Every structure is written in C-alpha cells, then in structure tokens.
Amino acid sequence: MNARKVYSPAxxxxxxxxxxALFIVPTLVGFGYSFTNWNSMSDVVKWVxxxxxxxxxxxxxxxAQSLITTFWFTLSTVIFKGALGLxxxxxxxxxxxxxxxxxxxxxxxxxxxxxxxxxxxxxxxAPKGVFNDFLRFIGLGWLAKGWLTRPDTALGAVVSxxxxxxxxxxxxxxxxxxxxxxxxYFEASSIDGxxxxxxxxxxxxxxxxxxxxxxxxxxxxxxIKSFDIVFALTGGGPGAVTEVINVLVFREFxxxxxxxxxxxxxxxxAVTAVIALFIKRTMxxxxxx
Amino acid sequence: xxxxxxxxxxxTAVAWLLAAIVLVPLCALVxxxxxxxxxxxxxxxxxPREFLFSNYLEAIQRGGLIRAFFNSVLISTTSAVLxxxxxxxxxxxxxxxxxxINRVIYTYVFLGLIAPLNYVATIRVFQVLGLMxxxxxxxxxxxxxxxxxxxxxxxxxxxxxxxELDEAAVVDGASPATMFFGIIFPLLKPVTVxxxxxxxxxxWNDFMSPLYLLNSSKLWPMxxxxxxxxxxxxxxxNMISAVIVMSTLPILIxxxxxQRYVVSGMTSGAVKL
Numbered sequence: 001m002n003a004r005k006v007y008s009p010a011x012x013x014x015x016x017x018x019x020x021a022l023f024i025v026p027t028l029v030g031f032g033y034s035f036t037n038w039n040s041m042s043d044v045v046k047w048v049x050x051x052x053x054x055x056x057x058x059x060x061x062x063x064a065q066s067l068i069t070t071f072w073f074t075l076s077t078v079i080f081k082g083a084l085g086l087x088x089x090x091x092x093x094x095x096x097x098x099x100x101x102x103x104x105x106x107x108x109x110x111x112x113x114x115x116x117x118x119x120x121x122x123x124x125x126a127p128k129g130v131f132n133d134f135l136r137f138i139g140l141g142w143l144a145k146g147w148l149t150r151p152d153t154a155l156g157a158v159v160s161x162x163x164x165x166x167x168x169x170x171x172x173x174x175x176x177x178x179x180x181x182x183x184x185y186f187e188a189s190s191i192d193g194x195x196x197x198x199x200x201x202x203x204x205x206x207x208x209x210x211x212x213x214x215x216x217x218x219x220x221x222x223x224i225k226s227f228d229i230v231f232a233l234t235g236g237g238p239g240a241v242t243e244v245i246n247v248l249v250f251r252e253f254x255x256x257x258x259x260x261x262x263x264x265x266x267x268x269x270a271v272t273a274v275i276a277l278f279i280k281r282t283m284x285x286x287x288x289x
Numbered sequence: 290x291x292x293x294x295x296x297x298x299x300x301t302a303v304a305w306l307l308a309a310i311v312l313v314p315l316c317a318l319v320x321x322x323x324x325x326x327x328x329x330x331x332x333x334x335x336x337p338r339e340f341l342f343s344n345y346l347e348a349i350q351r352g353g354l355i356r357a358f359f360n361s362v363l364i365s366t367t368s369a370v371l372x373x374x375x376x377x378x379x380x381x382x383x384x385x386x387x388x389x390i391n392r393v394i395y396t397y398v399f400l401g402l403i404a405p406l407n408y409v410a411t412i413r414v415f416q417v418l419g420l421m422x423x424x425x426x427x428x429x430x431x432x433x434x435x436x437x438x439x440x441x442x443x444x445x446x447x448x449x450x451x452x453e454l455d456e457a458a459v460v461d462g463a464s465p466a467t468m469f470f471g472i473i474f475p476l477l478k479p480v481t482v483x484x485x486x487x488x489x490x491x492x493w494n495d496f497m498s499p500l501y502l503l504n505s506s507k508l509w510p511m512x513x514x515x516x517x518x519x520x521x522x523x524x525x526x527n528m529i530s531a532v533i534v535m536s537t538l539p540i541l542i543x544x545x546x547x548q549r550y551v552v553s554g555m556t557s558g559a560v561k562l
Contacts, residue, residue, distance in 0.1 A: 113537070130314070
C-alpha cells in the first residue's frame with residue numbers, strides 16, 4: 001500500500017492554510033513590525049532596528065517592570081495552583097461521599113470566561129463586597145479593605161482569583177495521574193507497615209512526577225499569557241502593580257504604539273515557544289525511553 | 290470502624306466547605322441578578338426582598354443580548370465545526386503516515402497550542418485579507434486557534450483505530466476521501482465530541498479576538514457585550530449580574546451535558562502530550 005497515496009498530503013492542506021494564515025503569518029508580520037515605529041500618529045512606518053527591544057529590556061522602564069510583574073504573577077500562581085490542586089486531588093482520590101459532584105463543582109470555574117470571572121470578583125473584592133462582609137462576619141473586620149485598589153494587596157488578590165479559576169483544572173489533571181498508579185503499590189506497602197506520609201513520599205510523589213511536570217509547565221504558560229482576568233479585575237492598576245505583559249500589549253495598542261505592542265508580543269511568543277519546544281522534547285524523550 | 294466512618298464524614302464535610310468557596314461567589318451572582326438597583330449596590334448573599342425576574346428582560350433589551358447571543362452561537366458553532374473537520378483530516382494523515390516532513394508539521398502545529406497569538410499584527414493581516422469587522426474573520430480565527438488542540442487529541446486517538454480498516458477500504462477501491470469520511474471519521478466520534486465541546490467553549494469565552502478585531506457592536510459576541518455593559522453601567526450590579534448569568538448559562542448547560550467529554554479531553558490532552 002502506498003502511504004503517500006492513501007494518506008494523501010491533500011488532507012493536511014485545509015488545516016495548514018488556516019493555521020498558517022491566522023497564526024503563523026501574524027507572528028511573522030508582528031516580528032517584522034516589531035523593528036518599526038508603526039503607530040497611529042504617522043502614516044509612515046519607519047525601521048528603527050532594535051529600539052523597541054532595547055526599551056523593553058532597559059531596567060526601570062515600565063516594560064521591564066511588566067516582565068517582572070509577569071514573573072511574580074506566574075511564579076505564585078504556579079505554586080498555589082499546583083499545591084492546592086494536588087491537595088484537592090489527593091482528597092478526592094480517596095473514597096469519600098459525593099466525590100463526583102465535588103469534582104464537578106471544583107472544575108466548574110474553568111469553564112467560565114476569565115473575563116466574566118474578573119468582573120464578578122471585581123465586585124466581590126470591592127470595599128463593600130461579599131468578601132469583606134465575610135471577614136466582618138467572622139470577626140476579622142479590621143482586615144477588610146479594597147483588595148484590588150491597594151498597591152500592597154492588588155497583585156495578591158489577582159493571583160488568588162486566578163487560582164480560584166484554575167485549581168479545579170489542576171485537580172482534574174492530577175487525579176488522572178493518581179488513577180494511573182497501580183493500587184497494589186499501596187496495598188503492598190500498607191502490609192509492610194508504611195505510614196501515610198511514607199507512602200506519599202515514596203509512592204505517590206514519584207509516580208505522579210510526570211503529571212506534576214506537565215501541570216507545572218502548562219500553569220507556567222497560562223501564567224505568562226494571562227490577560228482577561230487581570231484586565232477585568234484591575235486593568236493593570238493601581239498604578240501598574242498588576243500590569244502583566246499581555247495587559248501592557250493592549251495598553252500600548254490602545255495608545256497607538258503598534259510597533260512597541262508587537263515587540264512585546266514577540267517577547268511573549270519567544271518565551272512561550274522555548275517552553276513549548278522544551279516540553280515537546282522531554283515528552284517525546286520519555287516516550288522512547 | 291466507627292472512628293473510621295467518622296473520619297470519612299469529616300473529610301466529606303471539609304471537601305464541601307472548600308466547594309463552598311467555589312459556589313458562594315456564583316450564588317451571590319445569581320441572587321444579585323434578582324435584586325433592585327439599591328439592594329444590589331454591593332454583591333452579597335442577602336436574599337432579595339423580591340425576586341425581580343423583570344431584571345432579565347430589562348438586561349436583554351438594554352444589553353442587546355439577543356443579537357449577541359446569536360452572534361456567539363454563529364461564531365462558536367461554525368468555527369468549532371470548521372476547526373474540527375480541518376483538524377481531523379490533518380491529524381489522520383499525521384498519525385498514519387509518520388514521514389519526517391509530517392513530524393515537522395506536527396511540531397509546527399504543536400507550537401500553536403502554547404504560544405500566544407500576536408493580535409496587533411493580526412489586525413494588519415485581517416486588513417489585508419478584508420476580514421476586519423466580519424463574522425467570517427472571527428469564525429476563521431477561532432477555528433484556527435482551536436486547531437492545535439484538536440489535532441493533538443485526534444492524533445492520539447487515531448492510533449487506536451486499526452489500520453486494517455484503511456487497507457480494506459482501499460482494496461475495495463474507495464478514494465482516500467470516501468475512506469476517511471465514510472469509515473474513519475465516524476469512528477472518531479468520542480474525540481469529535483470532546484473537540485467540539487472544548488473548541489465551542491473556547492470560541493464562546495474568547496474575549497481577546499473581539500476586543501482587538503471587532504469594532505462594530507452589531508457583531509459582538511456575548512462576552513464582549515458583557516464587558517461593554519459592565520463598562521457603561523458599572524454601578525448597576527443587578528443588571529450586570531443578570532447579563533453575566535445569561536452569557537454563562539449556555540456554557541454551563543454544555544458543561545453539565547458534556548462533562549465527561551470535557552474532563553476526559555482535558556486529561557488525555559495533557560497527560561499523554
């Protein structure tokens with residue numbers, strides 16, 4: 001059987017055209033424009049070389065600041081989503097009542113639009129919102145504040161909302177990993193008198209390592225690319241304390257600095273693409289081993 | 290034994306307490322949507338004095354939600370179908386014929402699963418192609434954005450469909466197209482459902498594409514209308530809540546109906562990679 005004839009390359013054409021025209025071409029076009037001063041003020045697009053990139057990476061600029069903010073946002077969401085997702089997965093892996101309903105509930109936020117979650121929590125975390133009501137109710141009224149409008153709490157609040165949205169997703173991914181661990185490992189070690197902690201350290205964690213790696217990598221990428229939720233919650237403020245890269249990309253765009261906006265987009269693309277190829281390599285390496 | 294049961298009960302209680310963290314904000318949202326404007330000045334768990342179903346009618350009218358709803362349905366459905374057909378065909382060939390070039394193509398498509406789209410440059414591309422401010426542009430873009438994930442899950446699944454089926458069809462003289470659409474594609478149904486649900490949700494919840502690429506409010510999908518409504522009436526939380534509830538209801542129904550597919554798709558997608 002002639003593989004080339006039966007599995008005709010023609011089948012690849014619609015997919016490749018659509019994907020190339022609307023994903024790869026914009027990336028290449030953006031790469032080109034990132035070396036220009038393309039903006040809404042002048043009709044002429046002038047080549048400026050590496051100027052945009054030099055500005056992005058010059059210490060102290062608000063561009064460099066957004067890279068740092070994105071780093072902290074990503075790091076903290078990765079840690080909390082992963083750790084809390086793991087805790088939930090461990091809890092719901094064991095036989096407890098109504099676990100299917102619980103899984104459904106925890107995963108629910110992941111199906112909602114991040115923009116809408118942002119709007120919802122903008123109200124909940126407002127000075128007179130539900131969250132502060134709750135704090136007053138349990139006697140912690142002195143903690144109540146405008147969580148999203150104070151520079152010292154805004155980033156933490158945004159991180160928390162993002163975690164609220166994604167912990168269920170982490171739980172589902174890690175549950176799938178837990179279910180693939182053979183039960184006899186636990187049975188055998190129980191007979192040998194292993195403690196819960198011993199089992200966790202010597203069976204669960206090592207067996208779960210591949211799932212944990214994937215979840216961590218994907219959380220990292222989601223973190224770097226975040227936009228909707230931050231945009232709706234704070235719009236990058238107060239000041240610029242929550243201004244992650246993608247929010248800045250939009251701000252530069254709305255101020256008419258298109259060249260700069262594409263350059264920031266390219267930085268974002270480069271960082272995520274390196275991570276993507278890294279995952280691809282480690283994964284296919286694992287498959288062959 | 291009794292102690293063990295009490296412990297299990299305790300764990301269930303703790304789990305539901307944690308689940309409340311997810312459910313309470315959503316309950317507050319639904320309750321607020323039935324309140325009067327002064328009652329809804331802040332979102333709270335207090336019951337409304339009277340359930341104002343009329344809020345929903347008012348929100349539909351003021352938010353232009355009927356049109357937005359049909360825009361969302363149109364964009365999400367057609368983009369999901371288009372993306373799925375392209376992905377299934379492509380993934381079938383990529384999975385069956387692992388030539389060096391096809392491996393490169395797979396990696397090329399895989400990149401789209403992770404890297405973000407450059408929206409500002411997309412505007413330029415859309416202007417050249419005449420797709421700015423059009424349903425067609427939005428449909429093609431959402432389809433393209435859904436391709437990497439769909440290709441990925443299809444490629445994994447095609448391996449479980451026996452090759453002998455292709456061979457038998459070819460021996461019987463079927464063309465590649467008849468063989469694929471007549472025999473293979475129907476067998477891929479579980480993945481097709483997964484890919485459809487996830488791509489539909491992706492398109493429905495997509496906020497960045499309309500934000501950058503649709504200026505005309507006539508074409509706005511629901512999420513964009515919610516954002517716009519929020520911007521214009523930021524102190525009317527009863528209305529905003531009603532608009533939010535209506536824009537998420539279709540997705541919620543889809544999630545509950547297709548929960549099995551959503552979850553299996555997500556996990557098979559990431560765990561096998």
